[in-house]
Amino acid sequence: MKQETEYRKRSRIAFICKRFSRNRLAMLGLAMVLVLVLLSATADVFFDYHDDVVVQNVRNRLQAPGESPGHILGTDQYGRDILARVIYGARVSLSISVLVISVSTILGILLGGVAAYCGGVVDNLIMRINDIFYSIPFTLMSVCIVASLGGGIPNLVLACTIGVVPGFARIFRSAIMPIKSREFIEAARASGSTEIRIFMKHIIPNALGPIIVQATLNLASTILAISGLSYIGLGIESPTPEWGAMLSEAKNFMRDDPYLVIIPGIAIMIATIAFNLVGDGLRDALDPKLKN
Amino acid sequence: MSGKPLLSVKDLWVEYEADEAVVHAVNGISFELEEGQTIGLVGETGAGKTTTALSILRLLPANIGFIRRGSIEFEGKNLLELKEGELLSYRGKQISMIFQDPMTSLNPVIPVGDQVAEMFRLHNEEKLPKTEIDQRVDELFELVGIPKVRKSEFPHQFSGGMKQRAVIAIALACRPKLLIADEPTTALDVTIQAQVLDMMDGLKKKFGTAMIMITHDLGVVAETCDIVAVMYAGEIVEMGTVYDIFEGKVHHPYTEGLFGSIPSMDSHEKRLKPIEGLMPDPSSLPSGCKFSPRCPYCQDICKREEPSVRCMGSHSVRCRFVDMEGAV
Numbered sequence: 297m298k299q300e301t302e303y304r305k306r307s308r309i310a311f312i313c314k315r316f317s318r319n320r321l322a323m324l325g326l327a328m329v330l331v332l333v334l335l336s337a338t339a340d341v342f343f344d345y346h347d348d349v350v351v352q353n354v355r356n357r358l359q360a361p362g363e364s365p366g367h368i369l370g371t372d373q374y375g376r377d378i379l380a381r382v383i384y385g386a387r388v389s390l391s392i393s394v395l396v397i398s399v400s401t402i403l404g405i406l407l408g409g410v411a412a413y414c415g416g417v418v419d420n421l422i423m424r425i426n427d428i429f430y431s432i433p434f435t436l437m438s439v440c441i442v443a444s445l446g447g448g449i450p451n452l453v454l455a456c457t458i459g460v461v462p463g464f465a466r467i468f469r470s471a472i473m474p475i476k477s478r479e480f481i482e483a484a485r486a487s488g489s490t491e492i493r494i495f496m497k498h499i500i501p502n503a504l505g506p507i508i509v510q511a512t513l514n515l516a517s518t519i520l521a522i523s524g525l526s527y528i529g530l531g532i533e534s535p536t537p538e539w540g541a542m543l544s545e546a547k548n549f550m551r552d553d554p555y556l557v558i559i560p561g562i563a564i565m566i567a568t569i570a571f572n573l574v575g576d577g578l579r580d581a582l583d584p585k586l587k588n
Numbered sequence: 589m590s591g592k593p594l595l596s597v598k599d600l601w602v603e604y605e606a607d608e609a610v611v612h613a614v615n616g617i618s619f620e621l622e623e624g625q626t627i628g629l630v631g632e633t634g635a636g637k638t639t640t641a642l643s644i645l646r647l648l649p650a651n652i653g654f655i656r657r658g659s660i661e662f663e664g665k666n667l668l669e670l671k672e673g674e675l676l677s678y679r680g681k682q683i684s685m686i687f688q689d690p691m692t693s694l695n696p697v698i699p700v701g702d703q704v705a706e707m708f709r710l711h712n713e714e715k716l717p718k719t720e721i722d723q724r725v726d727e728l729f730e731l732v733g734i735p736k737v738r739k740s741e742f743p744h745q746f747s748g749g750m751k752q753r754a755v756i757a758i759a760l761a762c763r764p765k766l767l768i769a770d771e772p773t774t775a776l777d778v779t780i781q782a783q784v785l786d787m788m789d790g791l792k793k794k795f796g797t798a799m800i801m802i803t804h805d806l807g808v809v810a811e812t813c814d815i816v817a818v819m820y821a822g823e824i825v826e827m828g829t830v831y832d833i834f835e836g837k838v839h840h841p842y843t844e845g846l847f848g849s850i851p852s853m854d855s856h857e858k859r860l861k862p863i864e865g866l867m868p869d870p871s872s873l874p875s876g877c878k879f880s881p882r883c884p885y886c887q888d889i890c891k892r893e894e895p896s897v898r899c900m901g902s903h904s905v906r907c908r909f910v911d912m913e914g915a916v
Contacts (some may be wrong), residue, residue: 485679487759501698
């Protein structure tokens with residue numbers, strides 16, 4: 297009896313994981329992402345947010361890396377530990393970009409999916425409005441939003457989401473389009489599935505590949521965008537540590553203490569590369585044409 | 589042949605509205621089907637076979653395909669008057685459909701077993717628990733001859749014949765009263781075709797399912813059907829029992845042409861006799877008899893007036909020159 301239930305489990309997820317793990321660069325990216333996530337999750341164990349990150353300690357200011365034993369990566373112009381600020385900055389960047397991408401993905405699926413599935417007038421209406429948003433440069437739009445609504449995390453999330461959704465809606469629409477005319481959709485309809493059920497159960501899972509890849513790749517660009525906005529003073533406000541804001545504050549000291557800009561710069565670079573590598577790896581792993 | 593028919597299609601007209609032209613896909617066809625009977629719809633590509641099938645399930649492409657006239661009664665209920673919501677309980681539960689290509693009619697990202705179980709979940713009036721559904725899926729797999737250890741596999745791990753078996757399992761899951769099979773064996777190779785047909789025949793008898801078999805393969809028809817309807821340009825040109833069609837003396841000229849196009853083992857003819865010409869463009873059908881441009885017996889009157897249907901017993905032919913007592 298037992299044996300009857302023990303059939304071979306070769307799930308698609310296991311299959312994709314196997315393919316992904318064979319890609320060395322992708323695994324490197326994944327490792328970097330995991331390190332970033334772990335560090336920002338356990339930051340409180342190593343540092344005290346108030347003492348290391350917020351409180352100024354002018355006596356210790358501008359210590360180069362290695363100069364002072366307590367500060368591995370040195371201190372900034374206010375004497376705060378740079379390592380602690382970079383790690384807490386990762387927490388801010390990661391959480392905001394994950395939030396932005398999650399919201400954008402859901403909105404993108406809804407907009408693109410409804411447009412692709414309904415077609416005709418609905419499709420045109422949604423996509424033309426979408427095109428209007430798509431035609432405004434991202435930076436200009438986010439500057440407008442943040443400038444008119446004020447700074448702070450909620451408005452930053454809003455600005456980034458509005459910047460990301462139009463691209464998502466477009467890509468998801470084109471991913472869903474070919475699926476809705478496949479025969480198994482008609483077969484599902486012939487077997488009495490409701491339209492919503494067909495959409496959720498048959499169409500979305502089949503379009504999930506490009507959706508996941510886009511989401512991961514856009515995590516990287518969102519991290520960049522948040523840093524960019526913070527750099528021009530429209531994102532995260534001091535004293536909350538954020539990589540872009542750190543760059544911006546440090547630029548006046550760049551000539552004498554270049555490490556002040558190099559370290560947060562490297563942090564931005566690592567995060568961006570990590571998510572890009574993971575995204576590329578996922579794209580390769582999910583590509584059905586390479587399936588064997 | 590007694591009692592009320594399970595399905596009765598009366599004077600069905602279906603049109604597709606393309607950008608410029610109106611395509612007359614089905615032009616006034618009628619047929620009846622009793623419980624457990626199999627009707628074969630035979631004809632060339634574009635004769636309106638699939639359109640007829642889709643009309644029964646009301647699955648014609650939205651905003652393009654329209655049922656203009658007629659009625660489709662299933663167990664005395666006119667399917668054309670039902671609301672979309674009411675239709676859902678017919679689709680898959682009472683009437684189910686097997687599509688032409690098993691390669692594409694299974695969802696590639698869902699395990700095959702789940703896709704079969706989906707049918708029970710969709711039509712779960714008895715509120716079956718999960719274990720019961722699992723058990724029924726196992727039974728179905730056994731019935732269609734797939735080892736149940738394979739139910740967690742994905743469609744791409746199945747061979748063509750296996751996939752078609754899975755599709756049949758899905759179609760039969762809820763024990764429908766009517767099964768529409770749209771060229772179920774066209775995409776399969778001949779040995780598998782025979783297996784699948786055999787299996788379908790067995791299951792059909794076991795469950796007492798009526799079936800509409802759409803095909804252009806006369807061999808399949810001879811093997812599986814009770815009634816045959818030969819379709820041409822959206823009309824049924826000849827209908828009768830399988831004996832009327834295959835053994836009968838009188839035929840519509842088109843049916844004659846169809847049989848003339850099949851190589852025979854008995855006679856030593858060097859060449860096949862194909863039907864000359866092409867099927868008329870369904871957006872501009874000829875006046876009079878639709879087959880007249882290709883008919884070897886065509887007279888002037890054929891081009892002017894529609895022929896009437898001539899009947900003898902179960903056999904009916906849509907041609908004015910057919911004398912049901914003698915030859916053409």
